[in-house]
Amino acid sequence: MPEPLRIAVASGKGGTGKTTLSSALALVAAGRYATRLLDCDVEAPNAALALRPSLSEQRAVSIPVPRVDEARCTHCGRCAEVCRFNALAVTPRQVLVFDELCHGCGSCVWICPEQAMSESEARIGMLDAGTTETGIDFAQGSLDVGQSSGVPILRALKRWTPAAWRVSPRIEIRDAPPGASCAVVETLRDVDAALLVTEPTPFGLHDLKQVVAICRELGLPTAVAINRDGIGDAAVEDYCAEQALPILLRIPLERHLAESLAQGNSLIEAAPEYREPLARLLQGLIELAEAPR
Amino acid sequence: MKIAITITAPQTDAPADPRFGRAAAFCVIDTDSGAREAHPNPALEAASGAGVRAAQTLIDLGVEAVISGAYGPKAHQVLAAAGLGLYLAPAEVKELDALIERFQSGALARAETATNGGHAHA
Numbered sequence: 001m002p003e004p005l006r007i008a009v010a011s012g013k014g015g016t017g018k019t020t021l022s023s024a025l026a027l028v029a030a031g032r033y034a035t036r037l038l039d040c041d042v043e044a045p046n047a048a049l050a051l052r053p054s055l056s057e058q059r060a061v062s063i064p065v066p067r068v069d070e071a072r073c074t075h076c077g078r079c080a081e082v083c084r085f086n087a088l089a090v091t092p093r094q095v096l097v098f099d100e101l102c103h104g105c106g107s108c109v110w111i112c113p114e115q116a117m118s119e120s121e122a123r124i125g126m127l128d129a130g131t132t133e134t135g136i137d138f139a140q141g142s143l144d145v146g147q148s149s150g151v152p153i154l155r156a157l158k159r160w161t162p163a164a165w166r167v168s169p170r171i172e173i174r175d176a177p178p179g180a181s182c183a184v185v186e187t188l189r190d191v192d193a194a195l196l197v198t199e200p201t202p203f204g205l206h207d208l209k210q211v212v213a214i215c216r217e218l219g220l221p222t223a224v225a226i227n228r229d230g231i232g233d234a235a236v237e238d239y240c241a242e243q244a245l246p247i248l249l250r251i252p253l254e255r256h257l258a259e260s261l262a263q264g265n266s267l268i269e270a271a272p273e274y275r276e277p278l279a280r281l282l283q284g285l286i287e288l289a290e291a292p293r
Numbered sequence: 294m295k296i297a298i299t300i301t302a303p304q305t306d307a308p309a310d311p312r313f314g315r316a317a318a319f320c321v322i323d324t325d326s327g328a329r330e331a332h333p334n335p336a337l338e339a340a341s342g343a344g345v346r347a348a349q350t351l352i353d354l355g356v357e358a359v360i361s362g363a364y365g366p367k368a369h370q371v372l373a374a375a376g377l378g379l380y381l382a383p384a385e386v387k388e389l390d391a392l393i394e395r396f397q398s399g400a401l402a403r404a405e406t407a408t409n410g411g412h413a414h415a
């Protein structure tokens with residue numbers, strides 16, 4: 001089965017219109033190609049609001065968390081020392097395990113000199129999948145409240161092939177989590193191109209630079225979309241020129257657009273005139289992804 | 294007896310820090326000899342579980358009682374499981390000498406409260 005072309009839509013912070021754009025891109029792509037959208041914003045998945053898929057399949061995601069056999073444990077403290085996530089504490093009488101801080105990495109089990117640790121599966125979140133009326137294959141991951149790591153959910157999301165999906169999509173669009181966390185890196189890791197959504201303000205520029213750094217590190221072809229174009233200053237533009245980042249779309253600040261989007265309409269419903277620019281954006285991203293590197 | 298007070302800088306004359314897990318440092322005091330040592334809080338670097346890490350640090354230092362402004366649920370759970378006495382520093386008292394004196398005269402309230410945010414597997 002040929003791999004789809006994978007495009008991630010990311011932004012340094014929330015509220016930049018990232019999900020609006022990723023779902024609009026999926027809608028435009030679905031008009032021409034078999035398309036799938038993965039909502040990777042596991043702490044607050046909301047692409048389903050714009051795309052309205054009927055979700056027909058569900059799966060729990062769990063990670064292996066350590067359990068301690070106190071009869072064998074000498075309370076040496078090695079496990080707590082090796083845990084990068086501070087999910088363990090060793091007191092002279094017992095080992096405390098904080099499941100919600102554990103990332104399931106297995107380091108503690110591996111290092112325990114007494115083989116006093118074993119692993120037990122603990123649920124951290126779930127996956128949902130289905131299709132939309134517009135023919136998009138859809139899946140999202142969501143982290144349970146109080147859990148700290150979205151990365152295992154993203155790994156499971158990326159590997160999952162729900163029965164409801166069509167066999168071989170040409171385009172996969174990933175709505176990345178906001179920010180520059182491990183979950184963002186996990187989302188971007190194996191994509192063919194990244195589209196970064198930003199605003200032309202000093203804050204927008206600051207956040208943009210952080211995500212650009214991740215994309216550079218991963219060697220990703222990267223382009224920029226400017227939302228609320230016309231507010232702020234030219235610093236984002238200058239930065240993009242200097243970094244040779246193509247600006248593939250500009251969405252000016254328009255009140256009717258903002259209001260329509262706030263009512264849960266997709267960008268194309270809110271502003272049909274964006275169909276053409278979005279088709280060009282998609283084409284630009286495909287060319288970027290397929291350009292010889 | 295060895296006690297620790299959360300402080301705002303890694304110096305033995307620094308004022309008390311009201312936070313526990315994200316305190317800048319700990320002042321460890323031997324109440325018998327009066328000796329003091331400042332230890333930076335390694336949990337400041339932690340992306341997660343700062344309270345657990347800070348609590349572990351004090352356990353490893355062999356402290357028997359802690360004085361701080363507040364304890365998160367996980368830190369409280371770890372410190373209590375290790376049998377440490379947890380005391381609350383009144384917000385207006387910043388000076389270590391004053392806190393030590395209040396501790397020794399039994400004037401500090403114990404931090405009994407903690408919403409249970411984790412699980413102990415004994």
Ligand code: SF4
Nearest residue numbers: 073074076077079112
């Ligand atoms: S490493 Fe093993 S023996 Fe040491 S404290 Fe942890 S569980 Fe106990």
Ligand code: SF4
Nearest residue numbers: 083102103105106108
């Ligand atoms: S599995 Fe990894 S993250 Fe979980 S407690 Fe052990 S060392 Fe920490």
